[in-house]
Amino acid sequence: MTLGEIPGQAVATGLLIRALAAGRLPHALLFQGAEGTGKADAALALAAAIQCEAGGPDACGACGPCLKVRKNLHPDVLRVTRLPKRETAAPAGEPEEDEAEEDADGKDLRRVITVDQIREMAEHASFAPREGRARVFVIDPADRMNVAAQNALLKTLEEPPGGATIVLVSSRPHALLPTVRSRCLAVRFRTMTSSDLASLLVARGMGPEEARERAALAEGRPRIALALDRDAQDARRARREEILLAIEAAASGRPEDLARLPSLAASCAGESEESFLEALDLAGALLRDASRLAVGSPVSALVHADLAGRIGALGERLGRSRAADLVRCVERMRDDLGLNLSRSLLAEALLASVAGAPLPF
Ligand SMILES: [Zn+2]
Structure with missing residues (x-):
């Protein structure tokens, strides 16, 4: 998916495309908004736009780098997220406050993104890109960084080495430290009106009645409407x-x-x-x-x-x-x-x- 294809977020994606075109994309961004509004898709689309070889501001969606980003195979695009619990021991000094939680795939995930993960990310950021134009890091859900992890991120956010871009994705931005939030450009993802979302669903082949009902129940969030x-x-x-x-x-x-x-x-x-x-x-x-x-x-x-x-x-x-x-x-x-x-x-x-x-x- 390219930025221009994210449904219902023309304001957010337009801002990003204009910043890319002007060569003024901030190095630290916070994508915030309700669950299911397309923040994670947009983060990936932004990573593709940064790596794309076609020369537009937005990704072309078809070149080698674009396809690699989409398949999660691009070596310069790294997603930092909660790790599966059974594969990772609790790091020293961090209490197991966390009961395991189930994500949509039913995997037990650690409750928090740890300081070790953020330190590892910062180390990666200090290397030159392997094949792309710059390194891109997506921290999702960023609000699951514990305080130590957020503090460890501050310096990297201030001056990302080597022109790296860091995208924080969060539906609970209140859980981020003010010092983290103030270093990022906030990009807000909104819910759509039900009638706009219903039109979108109809355009994708859904019957009008079902589209109206789903749009209301999903409260204007396209991803949720499609998954219900x-x-x-x-x-x-x-x-x-x-x-x-x-x-x-x-x-x-x-x-x-x-x-x-x-x-x-x-x-x-x-x-x-x-x-x-x-x-x-x-x-x-x-x-x-x-x-x-x-x-x-x-x-x-x-x-x-x-x-x-x-x-x-x-x-x-x-x-x-x-x-x-x-x-x-x-x-x-x-x-x-x-x-x-x-x-x-x-x-x-x-x-x-x-x-x-x-x-x-
Ligand atoms: Zn491309």
Whole structure:
């Protein structure tokens, strides 16, 4: 995939292509945005554009270096990621804080990217490129670097040797040290509106009805929309219903509903950080839709257009300024997850604000 082919990210990829054309690509970049918006694909496409022999600013997608990058065989493009747990011992001095986690392929992965991996990367960066024009390092997910690893990265980020380019990929940039973030150019990857994403899916051969439903359930994230199977769609629909019902109960102001807020909050927050992030993303998207309808935006501008009736009623009840305040509150809550506050308490505080209590953030 070339930069120009990343769906729905014309702003982000346009910025990169113009920087490449002008020979002014920064040496340290942070690709940030929700899971499934195409950040990792874009990092690989940028690596291909840097190595491509065809001479354009964007990769041609067909020359030898482009194909090598795509097949993960280019010796000057290195991806630094969480290692499989069983193949690596815990490095000395680093506690096994980490329970193994399963990734999509079911492999046990170490929880963190370690300082040794970053030191090894810095050493690679100090060598001249083997066959390409410059070395490219993609750290993904960058927010899984522990503090020692992030500190070890600082010097390399400041002056990457030999014109190397370092791309940090993260859907949780709040977990990066401010000193790391400030050394990178942030490139933001956005979710698409559902109608844009649905059009994209239809252009790829999907029926219009399925395309609309998938686009809403994937919240404008192309990669997720393409990967949703029937079970995953049902699960996401059920989760969305759970979150919307909790918000509706809080907004209703009925005493019997308000009494249920603690238990609704606990169940919305879920058992893991991932499930809490999912709940926050859903709550944010639903409240953003409510605030859009409250200011008179058309239904086609919504992420969850299929729920326009209920979301419109919610927007009316909350009013435009409160809905907008709540959206900002959810975003700040997402950014401050690193604080280790109790997730169900945070969820309860959020629902209480929907019910009219002062905003917790
Ligand atoms: Zn090429």
